[in-house]
Amino acid sequence: MARERSALATALNLLDDKRPEARACAGRLLANLPEDKVYHSGHLIGLTGPPGVGKSSLISALVERWRDQRRTVGILAVDPSSPVSGGALLGDRLRMLSSSTDGGVFIRSLACRGEVGGLSAETWPMSLVMLAASDIVLVETVGVGQKEIDVSKLTDTTCFIAQPASGDTIQFLKAGIMEVPHVLIVNKQDVGLAARKTLTELQASLGRNTHNGDWAVPVLSASATQGTGVAEIVEAVESHRQWLLREGALCSRRRSFQAQWIVKRLREDFGRFGIEALGGERRLMEDLITQGGSPFEHYDRLRDDLVARWS
Ligand SMILES: Nc1nc2c(ncn2[C@@H]2O[C@H](COP(=O)(O)OP(=O)(O)OP(=O)(O)O)[C@@H](O)[C@H]2O)c(=O)[nH]1
Ligand SMILES: [Mg+2]
Structure with missing residues (x-):
């Protein structure tokens, strides 16, 4: 909780350890997490979307904003263990952020063990351990369709990042194959027409008043590389958290x-x-x-x- 990097790393490794003695030890660690941290404080945010849509880039842009506000951030990213995409998954800027002297950011990649959405059973306790040490915890998962939205079963707020000029997301949402996330974002706004078209399509096909329960879902556009629209995402996720708190839903x-x-x-x-x-x-x-x-x-x-x- 004092954000000692080595302690946090050790705790996360322990949760990942399948040996019986490690599991017993992990159980004691988790049983000692303060109830307040587990149920009432911080913000667990899921970011999901198709491969290469710019999730990691957006995360690093968001993290910079949060660090400006002096908020500490933990990141759990599902690395699909594909040899094709190799080690570039977390993104260079994100790597720089974590390796910089700024102790306010902690990153941990999750091995993908073939569970749906790339999430393993340990993701939930790991998120809570991260939450005990950070104001904000981000979980990045890859996918298109129902599976990746599984991250919505672990986080307070789920953001879906859509790719310009890809009808998939819209089809999935329309067909009700995908649960509606709390915030929808079209990234790569800087590509111009294609991004604007996708944004309009999303807004139109979902209707002006898209709801997830009683929450009106904002449909935003951003460019992670140019830093545009990022402040609006920060605002939207914070509004959702405030809404959850008002409803007693957090x-x-x-x-x-x-x-x-x-x-x-x-x-x-x-x-x-x-x-x-x-x-x-x-x-x-x-x-x-x-x-x-x-x-x-x-x-x-x-x-x-x-x-x-x-x-
Ligand atoms: N033009 C443009 N390119 C972007 C933007 N955001 C990300 N990219 C590029 O898209 C590529 C993928 O970015 P990542 O941030 O790694 O995407 P990701 O969704 O995390 O990818 P995976 O984790 O592999 O699924 C990189 O080459 C980025 O530079 C953007 O806003 N505009
Ligand atoms: Mg990524």
Whole structure:
């Protein structure tokens, strides 16, 4: 929480370690995360979109703004383990930001383990550890369609970045294949006509009053390389956070992600039989969402409960 880089790196490595002793240790670490950080403070933001749309470039432009506001940032980026795109994934500017002496930015790449959206089960606890040390946590994932929007099940605010002159996104959104993100952005505004056309198409096909629940979704355009439209994105994501806070939804969303994570973990460890033994998924979710206390202790408690029954 004091943003000691080596401590943060060690904590994240621990969460990624599958050995039983490491898992037990990770459990204790997570159980000690303050409830306030886990449920009430900071901002978890997901950025998703097709390969090469400029997600990393936009992130670095956004990070510069946030650093000007003295806000600390943690970045989790899913590196698709493709040998083609190689190591250039995080983007040069982002690399520079992280390696610079500025201790306000911390970057960690996530290996893609073939789970949908490139997100692994560890992404959620890793986001929380990052959140304990930063004001803002960004999660970058790649994809087109339903899969990558999975990031919306881990973050407070989801931004979708669309590519100029690509009808895919619009088709997906129209067909309801893709959940509507909280902020839509057409990047590469500087290419001119194609970007303007895509922006108009997005606005038109979604209608003027696009909503995600009661939230009116802003449709923005930006150029990560020229830095235009970036301030508007910062504003839009902050407005969404304020809206979540007013609705009391920041805490309830995180509680629900947390409950989903625990149930998923338990199912992986004990199967459907284990879930049934604990009263079934619905009851388990309801209990978890309403219970106070450290979120990860609940996992330990439920696991111990199951282990005790069969030992
Ligand atoms: N013209 C223009 N090019 C851009 C813009 N933003 C990014 N690019 C370029 O697009 C390419 C991909 O940028 P990245 O930021 O790596 O895109 P990404 O979405 O993170 O890519 P992956 O992580 O590989 O999916 C780079 O060559 C960038 O220089 C922009 O606003 N305008
Ligand atoms: Mg990238």
